[in-house]
Amino acid sequence: MSLLKSIRSTFLHFNDFKGKSGRKEFWHFYIFRVLCIYSFMIPGAYLLLCQIGRELRSGIYSESLSRSEPLGTLLLSIGIFIMMVFFVPFLSLRMRRLRTIGWNPNLILLWIIPFLGPLIILIGSAKKDK
Template identity: 30%
Template sequence: MNWYLAVLKKYADFEGRARRKEYWMFFLFNIIISFVIGILGAIIGETGGLITVSLSGLYSLFIFIPSIAVTVRRLHDTNRTGWWILIGLIPFFGAIILFIFMILDSDPNANAYGENPKLAPEPQ
């Protein structure tokens, strides 16, 4: 949960680097929250209804900018410019290439985007 909150604290911070753990924990918590919203909709009996769509829409809007920011910082961690995020717009192949970039290990040394985040303490 600390990794998720750490990304939210850097809401629109496109500078610096984000390690793999930060990116994937944020991704995991987004999936969990989406499932919870879907389950709440099913309990209420509104699957696909106004309440479920509204909750998921509001959550998507809330998380949109932090998702882009953490992805850009993750690309910086692999020593790539944040503009590589646009490769995800290419159908199918772009998403695969972006996925590969997200699973690559960090650049072990300092790069143009900052020091290696693995050397910093984990969020508490």
């Protein structure tokens, strides 16, 4: 399955929590999602942190960062919006992937454990299909 077909398939099956998905489809969508989100979040955070550093060095700190660095705020907002758009399709893809590797889909709740939960699920997602 090609990259574009994987992405298209994931968005078309966003409400399918019962099926199965392949390893290739999961990792294509995962990498696409990470690149889309962080291509906006990292530059936005950088711009805002640079602005905060300039204001702290000059001794003038404004309470409203949106007025002082609108581009950084816009980039972070776009990144958060993309995260929300990808949330349900990625959730259904993770559940389908867990079912494909033979794990109980309820293990998706491990995702809420900081650091360890997502790591366990990502390592499990790399397993071969059963």
